[in-house]
Amino acid sequence: QLQLVESGGGLVQPGGSLRLSCAASGFPLDGYAIVWFRQAPGKEREGVACTTGRSGRLDYADSVKGRFTISRDNAKNTVYLQMNNLKPEDTAIYYCGATLPYLCLLAPQFIQYWGQGTQVTVSS
Secondary structure (H helix, E strand, C coil): CCEEEEECCEEECCCCCEEEEEEEECCCHHHCEEEEEEECCCCCCEEEEEECCCCCCEEECCCCCCCEEEEEECCCCEEEEEECCCCHHHCEEEEEEEECCCCCCCCHHHCCEECCCEEEEECC
16 A cells, blocks of 8 residues: 655745655555645645656646645655745645546545645744
């Protein structure tokens, strides 16, 4: 079974940067599309970025376009989310999820495997 572990969260000031990692074990990560989600208190889980398994297709939520970048290192079996120019409204628990390799959709109902999440707090 595929297992996902997120890391890299923390406290950062507005305008700062963080890089989140989603490390996989159990299966090669290039056999899956990976989607980053976030969930703030009292809000629904929303997709922010995705990358397909092999074709390299990317997609981003409008709220993070131009600030967040998703990338993958298949040799390390890891997907990253580089977050720049962070805003207080980016504060949330960030999760990575894996789904069918061609399915780059920012929707949680298609996710087959979830990580445990990592907290990102943007505050001065």
